[in-house]
Amino acid sequence: MDAGTLPGLLKKRFEAIEGEAPSSGEQQSWKNSLRALAEVLxxxxxxxxxxxxxxxxxxGGRRCDAVLTGxxxxxxxxxxxVELKQxxxxxxxxxxxxxxxMNDSRRHPSAQVKGYVDYLRYYHSAFVQDGVHITGCVWLHAMEDVRAIALLRDPDAFGDLAREYPLFMKREQGRFAQxxxxxxxxxxxxxxAHLIATGRPRPSExxxxxxxxxxxxxxxxRxxxxxxxxYLRIITAVEEGRAHGTRTVVLIKGGPGTGKSVLALQLLAHGARKSWRVIHATGSQAFQTNLQGKTLAFAANLHKxxxxxxxxxxxxxxELFCTFSEVAKAGARQGQVLDxxxxxxxxxxxEFRRLKFPNGTIRHLSDTPMIEEVISASHVTAFFLDDNQAVRAGEIGHSDVVREAVKRMGVRLVELELDIQFRCGGSDGYVQWVDMLLGFSPQADLSWKTRGEYEVTVETDMARMDxxxxxxxxxNYRCRIVAGYCWSWSPVGTGATWLVHDVKDKRFxxxxxxxxxxxxxxxxxxDHQYYxxxxxxxxxxQVGSIYSVQGFEFDHVGVIWGEDLVWRTDRWVADxxxxxxxTFKRDVRTSEAEALAKLRNVYRVLLTRGxxxxxxxxxxxxxxxxxxSLLRVGLARQLA
Incomplete structure (x- = not known):
């Protein structure tokens, strides 16, 4: 820092890893905060x-400002x-x-540090198995406001956070060094330092x-x-709803592997411990079936x-694990029957609760939008969604739909977006590459590939992939093969002990x-096939389809990319x-754009299950x- 070279070195390293320049704000923070840390050191x-x-x-793509060793x-x-704050x-x-x-609610810095420390303790080999002891602190090197300092250290507001993960202010440099x-x-x-630098991540459960x-x-x-x-905002909203009868909708957006279902399950567990009237609803039959199967021994009694x-x-x-339709039905009968x-x-x-007959005929069971009935059922409704994961025609769950319903109903809205990647080797870069490939984002880079964060192969021999x-x-890795819905399902005769090999092609x-x-x-x-x-x-x-795999994860996934979504010259085409x-074809036959959008969503899901x-x-x-061509190293910033 004395020589003025460290910020420039960091910028070059960031560009080499990320494939783009750091923001001007981050570069300025390096100049200011690292200079302040250097004075302490x-x-x-x-x-x-x-x-x-x-x-x-x-x-997950998060970075600690600094880690000191000794x-x-x-x-x-x-x-x-050390978390550095200006x-x-x-x-x-x-x-x-x-x-x-600055008019924005942010995590208390000691809580932020606690999260980093807990995460490293659990997921980094240096702290899990090599015996490195770790703790954390905050260096607020520009903070002199007496009232702000008192608030940050207030035990009535923040408990033991500031004691366990202490904060040091501008005039406390000596105390910080001590x-x-x-x-x-x-x-x-x-x-x-050696154990940290050479350490490996512990696989996430x-x-x-x-x-x-x-x-x-x-x-x-974690x-x-x-x-x-x-998690904490939803808990706070439920406590307010139970105490005062208020209603809140919490919209949590996040791409594949950002921990939406982990967070949802943790909230269910917290609600159960607090004896809240809580349920878990999903639009995925496969996911619902698996959750029910895992909890058969106790879910019914817990629910009652x-x-x-x-x-x-x-x-x-x-059921404790139910469908959106069941929640909507409860909301239509009586409002706020759930916490x-x-x-x-x-x-x-x-769009509406409905009854769908085998011949494709649909009968609406309500004239009220399903989302309004779902919101009506509870003090707090926490929607976890990905705007690019709807795969059936008629699925309308989108953040804009939630916002519009909340506005019509006059309900408070809290909105957050998850951006940490836990699937795909924790590689947010790989997921961004998939989004670029399928046209959901304009560009991405291959830094995830050059760093070896995640393994991707394009196979030319199906038997070799198998x-x-x-x-x-x-x-002992959990593996599955999934495919686009490009082969018909043969009916299984009564008493048959084998399945027809429908997924076949001369190119296999x-x-x-x-x-x-x-x-x-x-x-x-x-006993269900999804479970x-x-x-x-x-x-x-057995080869899985989009309907059996959505919501799940496996160590390694083989994807058979069918010919219903193909690249032609400069664009994606739905065939x-x-x-x-x-059912899919019947529902989208009048809209070529919807067919293309849904098929891109399908392959996005299939490509992000590993x-x-x-x-x-x-x-x-x-x-x-x-x-x-898009996997060739060297095209980093030319993938738009």
Missing amino acids: RDERLCRSEIFVELWMPM REPEGAPAAVV WTSVGKSPWREEVVV WLQEQLGHGEGTRA KLLDMVVQTIHGEFEW LLDVQRQA QLQGARFKKELPVD LTVADEAHRLW RRLRTLQHQ GDWSAPWIEKTGQGRKPL RWANEDAYYE LSKNKDK TRGTHVFILDAETRAHVE
Whole structure:
């Protein structure tokens, strides 16, 4: 910092990693905040420390401003996360663990640091298994406002946050250096620095594996930044609704793998512990079936207990894990019968409650929009959605639809957007690349590929892709093959013990496979094809569709890209003659634009189900060449 070179070095490093320049605000913060930190580090007691600047978190694309290393009094390697703030004043916020900065409610900096420390403790090998002790603090190097300082340290407002993760102000440089010396100044920082630099991320748990433990309070997901902010805002809104009868809609937007379902499940668990009248609703039958199957042993009794009912007929909705239609029906009968509706996969909402007959005829069961009936059912409705994940014609769940309904009903709206990536190896860059590929965003880069964050292969031999996935499965990775809906499903005869290999093509060579089996209506969750396909490794033999995979994640996913969505010269084209989903084709036949939009959504979902790798076999030659061209390193900023 004395030489004035560090901000420039950081800018170059940022561009090399991210493929774009850092914002002017971030560059200015490096100049100001790192200079202030450098003044503290002149202290001779800290001369054996080492420092990371802008340390990437194990997953999710977040960075710690600085991490200092050393040894604690007992001699073990130690590290301190330092959050740097240029704030000069703060005010009170109505939200828990937040303060107002320049008219914007933001997380209390000690809460922010606590999130980073907890996350590193759980997901970074240096702290999980190598014995590095970690804590954190905040350096508010421009803060002199006495009232703001008192607020930030107020135990009545923020509990023990400021004691556990202390804040140091402008005139407390000596005190800050003394505290750092107490944490780190008992030996060199080389060992801790090496373990951090060479460490590896601990894999994140899969949602379905942790459902029961989460609801029973035996496991808590590590919620980071906006996730934690959304969680606390929803809790606060429910408490206000229960106390005063107020209604709030919370709109949580996020792309694939940003933790929407994790957050939804954690809220359900919290509500259950607090004995709230809470339910989980979703538009995905596969997801609902799996959640029901995982909780069969206790969900029915828990649901009755939370609703204060002895008999099922007294319940506002039949199941703890239910559909949007069931919540809407309850809302139409009687308003605010629930404290909290956790509306997951809300992009799959329909315009009206309806009855759909096998011949495609639809009868509306209400003239009131379904979203209004859903909102009416609860004090708080938390909608979790992705504006680019609706895959059926008629699914209207979009953030604009939520905003319009809230305005019509005069309900308070709270809106947040999740931007941390937990799937796809934690690579937000890969998801951005998929969005660029399918035309949802104008550009992306290949930094995720050059850093080896996530594995993507374009396969030209279907049998080889299958062998690769089987090998990974034998190594205890969970693998599945999914495909665009470009092959018909053969009916299974009564008593048949085998499935017809419908997914076949001469371009597959000798390889073929059956679609996921159909178990029919009325099956119990544990016997349903959606549950068995997602949970039993023997079902790797069956190819999943968009309807069986949405909402789920696997270690490695093989994707068969059909010819219903193809690249032609300079644009995507929908070819419905290649699509075998009769209901889908019937619903979009009058709108070419809707067909194209929904098919792009379908492949976006299929391409983002893996946590470690995606392996793609593309039937159409021009489409395959286009995808391969966008995976060539060196095209970073020319992908628009």
